[in-house]
Each structure stands twice: as structure tokens, then as C-alpha cells.
Amino acid sequence: MSLAIVHSRAQVGIDAPAVTVEAHLANGLPSLALVGLPEAAVKESKDRVRSAILNCAFEFPQRRITLSLAPADLPKDGGRFDLAIALGILAASGQVPIAALEPMECLGELALSGAIRPVRGVLPAALAARDAGRTLVVPLANAEEASLASGLTVIAVDHLLEVAAHLNGHTVLAPYQAQGLLRQVQPYPDLAEVQGQVAAKQALLVAAAGSHNLLFSGPPGTGKTLLASRLPGLLPALDEQEALQVAAIQSVASHAPLQAWPQRPFRNPHHSASGPALVGGGSRPQPGEITLAHHGVLFLDELPEFDRKVLEVLREPLESGHIVIARARDKVRFPARFQLVAAMNPCPCGFLGDPSGRCRCSAEQIQRYRGKLSGPLLDRIDLHVTVARETTTLNAPTLAGDDTASAAARVAAARRIQMARQGMANAFLDLPGLRAHCRLAPSDQQWLENACERLALSLRSAHRVLKVARTLADLQAQPELGRQHLAEALQYRTQL
Structure with a gap:
């Protein structure tokens, strides 16, 4: 048969819709046509695939080849379809059996030598392949990430020749066994390292227990950033579904391998960040900081220094827990159920109310500074806490029960009460x-x-x-x- 079908997955936001790669060989002058709304990187795949097939000592068919990526109205980009396209051509030309491809889904970018390179967004594709009941063939570098989808059979390959030998029955590739390399969780910084600030620590405990948004205000050097960085360690551990959502977002957003899974994210963007950097965007929408902080903490230091228009885009996701990015060609919905922690100075110089009397800001300057924050945004922050300057005491002793472990135990007990009563944190x-x-x-x-x-x-x-x-x-x-x-x-x- 001169028609072969190979299953693969595209990437749209953090979803992985199914894509069917159809390869058909017909009589006529040698040519290769690629249809199905491919973008530049996909169009270039025909040259990569041709070289890879020839360098692996296979025959590249000297016939009229038509490759269709269905559905035709779904944009396709990246090199993730290279392996599926190569296997489709080999199957249509009879060099690998077509029937062996039916229970599989394939992802991977081909080098000209036939080596298989890693791609981005493998975990969402793995979860979708598991739900579809198929085996997933992925590059070896992506195998550990794909194995996070429990119940999925993963075949890790490093070269096109390995896949062909497996399909032809010459060498059987065993399912990949997870090594647990992604579960090297780093310890959170300890709350005991923050000296004094009893009231601020209590507010941090309340914020963690109910998943409330929190705003610290106080002079420089009073521990606002230290307190905020301790919040993830107080939060309950992620359950499996939440951990997979966090990992899927990281998989889509970065080419780098996943790290510290399953750990709650802590994002700390600089105040010069733009709106698209914060909420996501681009011609091909990508997740922003609020999505990367999903099920974790988004810390905005020097809050009034952010552009007001940038801060206003936080209002909707703070209420709804998601962000919808609309473009002329498509609309993408990203999850954004984050916990906002912000810090600010009380005035431009930062020393308003300090006992030293160093503040020289006028009332107009203070009003203009605080006016950078809109009422609707402040309305969505549950806890407003003043962090005053403490007396200087170096190497102060740690009080009993003032460490992260003790505070996290209290938070966990409060969360258990909430989950038993209403099935969610109080903030929701x-x-x-x-x-x-x-x-x-x-x-x-x-x-x-x-x-x-x-x-x-x-x-x-x-x-x-x-x-x-x-x-x-x-x-x-x-x-x-x-x-x-x-x-x-x-x-x-x-x-x-």
C-alpha cells in the first residue's frame, strides 16, 4: 500500500491536540508536497527528513510524495513532526510495516544524520497519549519527562535506525523505566531565618492556610522579600494532578529539562516586566509569569514600580484563575491559579514612619507614589500588612515553633479542615x-x-x-x- 498513517501531537497552549500524518506515494515526477497549515519549521522538515532517511541507508522514494498533517485548520510548528513524517514515508514505501505504527504516537526532531533530538511540550502530549490508549515514542532526552504520565508506555529512542529496527522486529525496544531524576526536590528556605517580625509571620501563616493574597509594606531591609520567599515552604504539597499541571506548563514554556518536581513554583519577575511577559502573549501565545506560577506563588517586589497597565491585567486572573489570550488566528486559555504576594515601600524614599525620621517625602509625592496602585487591584489583595523596622539584634535565637516545619504543620491542619468542609481553600x-x-x-x-x-x-x-x-x-x-x-x-x- 502506498498510503501510511502515523499519529502525533501538536502543541496549542498547554494542550496537545492529535495530529494525523498521512503519507501517500503516487506515480509522477519526483516531488514532495507538505499540506495542512505548516509553519516555517515544519516546511523545512522535508529537507531534514530526506537527509535523515538517506544517511540511514534507507531508500528515499523517487515518486510524487504528498504529506498531509490533519486536521488541516490547526497550525503546526516546530520540528516535533519530523519523526512521524519520516516513518510515514518509510511505511508508505514498504520499508517498515504500516500495521506496527497504528498503536503508536511519535514525537521528535530529526538531525540530518538520523539522530533524534528533544522537543518541547512532551508532557502534555504524554498525558493525551495515555488517555488515547497509545504507546508514545519520544527522544531519549524527553523520556524521563514523558514517564511522569503514570500508566503510559514510553519508548525512548535516540536514532531513526532504532525505531525502524523496532518496527521491523529486528530489535525490540523495551518500555522506558523511569529513573526518578526529576524528583530531586530542593528544600525550601526556612522561616526561622527571618528574625523578629512576629505580626508579619502570622500574616504569612494566614495567607498560606487560606491561599490568600498578601501585600507587605515597609521600609527597605525589614525582611519583606525574605518573608515572601518562605511562603512556598508553608504550603501543602502538590497532589499528583496539580504536580502534572505545573510540570506540563514548565514543559511547554522551556526547552530546558524539568527540575524540582513536584515542587510549588515561586516566580519573582522584575518590575520592568511587560504585560505579555506577565500574563503571556506573542504571535504564537506562550505562558507568562502568572501561568508559570500556577499552583504556586507570584512575588512582585517593588509593586508601585511596575507599570500600572501591567498590574491591571492581573485583575481578571486573580478572580477567575485563568487567562485567555486572543490573537487574530487563534485563542489560547492558560491556567493561572496563583497566590499573589507583593511588597512595596510606604513612600518613594522608603522611610515613611521610620523612627529615625529620615523620610523627606512630601504628601504629594507620597500620594503620587501610592496612586500607582489602583483601588480594584488592592481590593483583590486579602491581607495588607505593615512590616516595621526591628531593633538590630545579630544572631538572635530562634523561638520554638518559629520554623517552617512547625508553621507548615499548622497550615496543613487548617487546609484539612477546609477540604473536609468545602473541598477548597477559603480564598476560593x-x-x-x-x-x-x-x-x-x-x-x-x-x-x-x-x-x-x-x-x-x-x-x-x-x-x-x-x-x-x-x-x-x-x-x-x-x-x-x-x-x-x-x-x-x-x-x-x-x-x-
Whole structure:
């Protein structure tokens, strides 16, 4: 038969839609036509494939070859289809059996010598191949990543000759056995290294327990960045589904091999980052920092120094947990369920309120500086915490229970309560969830309403006060909200 079909996978966002590579040989002058909306790198594959086939001592058919990448309306890019195209030509010309290709999906870029190079975005393709019930053939350099998809048979290959020998039955390639190389998790920095700042550490504990957004404000050198970097270590470990989502995003975003899996990401973009760098974009949409921080922490240091238009794009993903990037040709949806931690100085010089009296900023300068942050953005941050300068005490002793392990145990206990009660962290409660799980006594409800009126809080802020109060009660293992929880939660809305 002069028609062969090989299965492969494209990359669209963090999805891996199926692509069928069809190779047909017909009589006529020797030619090779590639159809199916290929981009430049895919169009160039016919030259790479021709050289690879010839250098592997196979015969390149001197016939009219038509290669179709279906579906035709799905854009294809990169060198990920090289291996599937080469196998399709070899199968259509009878040099490898067609039937052996049916249960397989193939990914890999070919060198001119026939060596198979790694490609990006293998993990999403592996998950999709597992769901389709097929074996995945991948470059050896990508095999460890593909093996993260439990239940998938992975065949790792390093050369086109290996694949051909396996299909012809000359040499049987055993399924790849995972080596566990990606599970070398690095330890998180310890909270005990932050001296003093008892109130800020308590706020960090509350943020971790309820997955709340957090804003630190204080003079330079008070430990705002140190505190933020300790937050990932307080969060519960990722479950398998969350870990695979994080790894899939890393696989799509970078050619570098995965590292520190399954570990919560901590992203710290510079304040000069553009909007597309933060939320994703480009002519071919790629994930930005908020997607790379999915199921982890996004830390924005020197928050007012970010361009205001850049910060405003955070408003939607903070509420919805995803970002949709629309272009003329396609629309891509990226997940973005991150925990925002931000830090800022109280004024341009940074020393407003410092006992030393070093601040010389005028009221107008302070107002202009703080005015870079919009009310709607600040409204979406649950905890506003002032980090004051501590007295200088070198090598201060660590207090009992002030380390990451002890704090993480308290956070884990509070999260277990939340998952048993409502199946999610308190920060993600919707209005019906608030009504069901944040019930107040009539007198406490009236007290909270009066306090919100006096403080001119929006209804969104009032709801976030309730969520923080619910987290404070969970940390104390108390089933009912009390006025003390509401009062402490209100404190976190009025400190800036």
C-alpha cells in the first residue's frame, strides 16, 4: 500500500491536540508536497527528513510524495513532526510495516544524520497519549519527562535506525523505566531565618492556610522579600494532578529539562516586566509569569514600580484563575491559579514612619507614589500588612515553633479542615460557599456591616474579610466564626 498513517501531537497552549500524518506515494515526477497549515519549521522538515532517511541507508522514494498533517485548520510548528513524517514515508514505501505504527504516537526532531533530538511540550502530549490508549515514542532526552504520565508506555529512542529496527522486529525496544531524576526536590528556605517580625509571620501563616493574597509594606531591609520567599515552604504539597499541571506548563514554556518536581513554583519577575511577559502573549501565545506560577506563588517586589497597565491585567486572573489570550488566528486559555504576594515601600524614599525620621517625602509625592496602585487591584489583595523596622539584634535565637516545619504543620491542619468542609481553600469560596460556611451570629453580622461602612469597604472587601476570618478560625480549629476573628481580619484591610 502506498498510503501510511502515523499519529502525533501538536502543541496549542498547554494542550496537545492529535495530529494525523498521512503519507501517500503516487506515480509522477519526483516531488514532495507538505499540506495542512505548516509553519516555517515544519516546511523545512522535508529537507531534514530526506537527509535523515538517506544517511540511514534507507531508500528515499523517487515518486510524487504528498504529506498531509490533519486536521488541516490547526497550525503546526516546530520540528516535533519530523519523526512521524519520516516513518510515514518509510511505511508508505514498504520499508517498515504500516500495521506496527497504528498503536503508536511519535514525537521528535530529526538531525540530518538520523539522530533524534528533544522537543518541547512532551508532557502534555504524554498525558493525551495515555488517555488515547497509545504507546508514545519520544527522544531519549524527553523520556524521563514523558514517564511522569503514570500508566503510559514510553519508548525512548535516540536514532531513526532504532525505531525502524523496532518496527521491523529486528530489535525490540523495551518500555522506558523511569529513573526518578526529576524528583530531586530542593528544600525550601526556612522561616526561622527571618528574625523578629512576629505580626508579619502570622500574616504569612494566614495567607498560606487560606491561599490568600498578601501585600507587605515597609521600609527597605525589614525582611519583606525574605518573608515572601518562605511562603512556598508553608504550603501543602502538590497532589499528583496539580504536580502534572505545573510540570506540563514548565514543559511547554522551556526547552530546558524539568527540575524540582513536584515542587510549588515561586516566580519573582522584575518590575520592568511587560504585560505579555506577565500574563503571556506573542504571535504564537506562550505562558507568562502568572501561568508559570500556577499552583504556586507570584512575588512582585517593588509593586508601585511596575507599570500600572501591567498590574491591571492581573485583575481578571486573580478572580477567575485563568487567562485567555486572543490573537487574530487563534485563542489560547492558560491556567493561572496563583497566590499573589507583593511588597512595596510606604513612600518613594522608603522611610515613611521610620523612627529615625529620615523620610523627606512630601504628601504629594507620597500620594503620587501610592496612586500607582489602583483601588480594584488592592481590593483583590486579602491581607495588607505593615512590616516595621526591628531593633538590630545579630544572631538572635530562634523561638520554638518559629520554623517552617512547625508553621507548615499548622497550615496543613487548617487546609484539612477546609477540604473536609468545602473541598477548597477559603480564598476560593464563592457567594453560596460564604453563606454556607461563614455564618455569623446576628449581632456579629451587624457589627461587621457597621465596621465595613465606617471603613468604606466595598462588598468584595467585606467578602474577603469573611474569608480571612474563616481561615483564622480554622487555624484555631474553631467551627464557628467569632467577633475576635472578624476584628483581626479587619486589621489586615486597614494597615496601609
